[in-house]
Amino acid sequence: MDKPTNENPENINSPFDTFNPLEPQEFKRQAHLVIDFLVDYYRNVENYPVLSQVGPGYLKNRIPDSAPNGPEPIENILHDALIGSHPRPPRSSRTPYWIGLGKCSGYQSTSFSPEGGGGVIQGSTCDALLSTLVAARDKTLKKIGGNGINKLVAYGSDQTHCTFRKGAQIAGIHRDRIRAIRTSKANAFALSAEDLRVAVEADVKSGLVPFFLCATVGTTASAAVDPLGPLGEVAKEFGIWVHVDGAYAASACICPEYRGFINGVENADSFSFNPHKWLFAGLDCCCLWVKEPAVLVEALSTNPDYLRNKVSDLKKVVDYKDWQISLTRRFRSIKLWILLRSYGVANLQQLIRRYIKMAKDFELRIKTDKRLEVAVPRNFSTVCFLISPILIRGENQVSDDQTWINNLNAKVLESVNESGKIFMTHAMIGGVYVIRIAIGGSLTENKHINLAWEVVKEHVDKAMLLAA
Template sequence: MGAHMDPEEFRRNGYAVIDWIADYWTHLAERPVTPAEPPGAVAALLPAGPPEHGEPFDRILADLDPVVAPGLTHWQHPAFFGYFPANTSGPSVLGDLVSAGLGVQGMLWASAPACTEVETVMMDWLAELIDLPQRFRSSGPGGGVIQDSASSATLVATLAALHRASGGRWRGNGVDRRYRVYTSTQAHSSVEKAARIAGLGDDGVRAIEVDPKTLALRPELLRAAIEADRAAGDVPALVVATIGTTSTTAVDPLPAIGELCRAYGLWLHVDAAYAGAAAVCPELRWSHAGVEYADSYCFDPHKWLLTGFDCDAFWVADRAELTGALSVLPEFLRNAATESGAVLDYRDWQVPLGRRFRALKLWFVLRWYGAEGLRAHIRAGVDLAGRFADLVRADERFEVVAPHPFSLVCFRLRADAAPAADIPAADARNAELLARVNATGRVHLTHTRVNGRHTLRLAVGAPQTTYREVDLAWRLVERTATTLLGGAAEGNRATGAPAG
């Protein structure tokens, strides 16, 4: 041991790894969704230091089951309903394996031509699948690139917006002029983080209130905020609108927001990290009305489109505005292909210089499933979430508290589901309900706050999830609620789910 692994050793050990993953997937539903071990349990199983001598590979692989697997939250589990889906698939894993085996560095076209060109075509394929406007295709002034996450997409959009708003002279708040970013109170925290990294500070972001029913940004309040900042001598630079907010999957009114951005000259970035995948289905493209106003747009195939993390699809309408903000060309990267202007160098479209061949897993997924298979996957998730929402509504102790156009359902015990139902007590009951359900290890849900109230979230997305797991989740929720409430309203429920 300790020598380089030769091709035949790699072949033999690689087969063993594939077998382990296949077995893991086969028996995943039998595992608890979340670990029971306390913090530090996994670390305690590891030696205090690295080995002096190399070990046989079968011994390394054998430690996955006792050391790693019991300490995981199993995101691929059919009863994992937390956060948003972050699902992989067989084709994606195999594409990643090929990428890792090739080990190319795709910072420049010249450093790995196929890495760049496959990515460009895959982004055009995705743009066609979700029906993005033509100006986002590589055949025109725009184009797409794979970022690691929607957070990085928001950051580079912020930098491009500030570059444009300042005419290329932006150096951060307090040195030039004060620049402002606008987004809803429901937007992802990455907007605030991007503003911090860009030097705007926390007060550089204006959080716009939302409609209490739709939870979508209110355009009239956005207009008022822009006007107030302009009157104060500040420079409105960027609006980040969301299709499918993290908390509730609310959809901001892009047509009205886009008109404001056009009127005031602001960059519009559309964050569709989760819900963008839904646009592969024509019947769900209503959520993208107004995307033609966007200067940039992103969604995460690594959430709901069966492509393993990390893979954020990010497009700009004018790539020159993005590269103008981010391009730095040291002498050691100069080459004839770049200087010809005939190629794309994706290092200029992101913060890091280096980049992996992430387009391979996307290529494998799109070819294996095809548009038809991807649509079937999205529709299955929407259907399962609809079933759960119907079960919630059939129990008068509960309420669905936000629209659920995709595959997330936000729900909670009503405030009047027990005596002395003040809001703090109701919130405490919902928090306890979630804790008890998750403590079973049989399902995993998360929470948010909707209009200030503690709310449970059930997000469907795993390819193995069926009615069985959704019905199981509901049985655990409603039975736990009965125990928590002391049997209140026992005769006023209709679960609609099979016993068991």
């Protein structure tokens, strides 16, 4: 098999539409290859020099600066990663492939280009949010004086992930100054820029200092998308740091047709998303971009003597310990690097499209069943639905009490999950209990969606019988 090149994606005879990311026999073969490499390495370890013999920049010059369109054989990848000219895998966390991922997501047209800001792979959104909160906090305290921490106000919506509040609390922001601005069904539970302005103006009037906004692309409960453009305008006016949390949904932006969801990201100061959520990376992989790395580094840097060395003193390397909470760094980039090369961009795009198509199919069935209702507009591969209150009110005259309807839906979800056949989750959105199906498992196929629908129908049938 010829090694595919990035330049000629059409040369690759990869079946993008039928790509199977986890074929057991092939997984076994690849895993055994890696194990055997490790064993050979340790058998010969005494023959290698104790310290790496390569200098800063060595790796960057060895690998392409964009991800391949098609998959590459594991042998090539291992050769580059492990068996190359030096036996020790280079332990950088800012793989150029992260940049390649940025490029394939269309970020290079924004200020989040490799030339502008900088990127680091952290463990979770909470790490990323806490890091940027601390950077924004210290940037603002520099202006208003170090004792002003109690004046700082951070903003999110009532749909923002709880990790935002947790991060702000850890950063020492006063609990009374962490705002969760209310959203509504009218705005599809996205944060309204006008509501943000009202909240910010009220705080400024009270002598407080707005300093941070967490906007979300794909909220946890319903995958709502906050309008980055208008929110960014308000934030800019008041000197507020904007972080965009795209934890789950931003993975879809590797497909051109979904890039519109992050329009306005060029106004943001930082942006994070988790390839471990919807892009097949293993857990503990949160990509964070910041517009001004110097601000992040100033907030998080430490320079004890025992961590200094020649290359760090010459500033020839980026010390990623100063870009995150912990000083210890796991070798997180390698899983993303191997993922991008072994899948290829085209397959990743096709997988994203396949999940969204399955979600659309499921949504269509919900829409065609009169007893059910899609709770909020579907943006990605998550469908939120419920047994329709209109139906219950209108036809069966059972109840128009929201608590009763919520309990009914909770019971349906419980019995669905007790079946052991599928697993769905729930959320409370605007006081309404909704059932959520999120499609993105690496083994999920159309047949599972069919099964899910059969199970849902069966348990809705039962519930309606009991409710009648």
